[in-house]
Amino acid sequence: MLELFKLISCVAEDGESTILIQGESGTGKELIARAIHENSSRKSGHFVPVNCAAIPDELLESELFGYVKGAFTGAQQSKIGRVQFAEGGTLFLDEIGDMKPALQAKLLRVLQEREVEQVGAVRATKVDVRVIAATHQNLEQQVAEGRFREDLYYRLAVIPLNAPPLRERKGDIPILIGKFIEQFNRRKSDRPTSLDPMSVRSLQGYSWPGTSGNWKI
Numbered sequence: 001m002l003e004l005f006k007l008i009s010c011v012a013e014d015g016e017s018t019i020l021i022q023g024e025s026g027t028g029k030e031l032i033a034r035a036i037h038e039n040s041s042r043k044s045g046h047f048v049p050v051n052c053a054a055i056p057d058e059l060l061e062s063e064l065f066g067y068v069k070g071a072f073t074g075a076q077q078s079k080i081g082r083v084q085f086a087e088g089g090t091l092f093l094d095e096i097g098d099m100k101p102a103l104q105a106k107l108l109r110v111l112q113e114r115e116v117e118q119v120g121a122v123r124a125t126k127v128d129v130r131v132i133a134a135t136h137q138n139l140e141q142q143v144a145e146g147r148f149r150e151d152l153y154y155r156l157a158v159i160p161l162n163a164p165p166l167r168e169r170k171g172d173i174p175i176l177i178g179k180f181i182e183q184f185n186r187r188k189s190d191r192p193t194s195l196d197p198m199s200v201r202s203l204q205g206y207s208w209p210g211t212s213g214n215w216k217i
Contacts, residue, residue: 012039020156021134023163029134037090045089053095067119086129097137111155167208
């Protein structure tokens with residue numbers, strides 16, 4: 001984790017290079033992305049998170065890239081997308097491995113040309129945004145299977161970071177326990193100060209699976 005913190009500090013100073021954070025669900029990938037943004041020259045801009053797995057495919061394009069008035073039925077006025085909303089700041093694309101191929105092509109254009117094309121627009125708009133992507137999936141395997149664009153993968157993984165699962169850093173567990181007790185004591189009348197050693201050993205012996213996926217750090 002200390003090595004990861006050093007990397008976060010280094011890549012934050014860059015402020016431009018695209019970053020790909022890989023790791024199991026629950027390992028704090030968004031926290032890493034926020035830390036990079038908040039310690040960068042872009043911290044005065046927006047940090048805009050987008051969960052690519054949570055937004056339906058038919059809506060994700062307009063959410064990301066926006067649309068112009070009349071682009072489709074119900075588009076009564078133009079709307080900027082989250083890419084443009086992140087202008088001067090950071091766009092965080094969580095679960096990038098779930099993005100469909102058609103949108104992967106449009107995202108590649110954003111990274112290559114630094115411009116975004118709204119749905120229904122006849123011309124592109126220049127954007128200044130840093131992209132940080134994250135996934136719990138093995139993108140190299142997806143590329144090999146033809147489910148993720150190889151050119152986009154290399155555009156995203158300019159700086160790759162790995163978020164290690166808790167089971168690989170069990171020495172952090174007592175520290176985390178102390179932090180949680182301190183946090184909970186602010187809202188409770190009875191104030192325990194620690195866990196008994198047996199409970200700590202039990203937590204350190206847990207496998208902390210996080211996800212059923214096959215990603216390996």
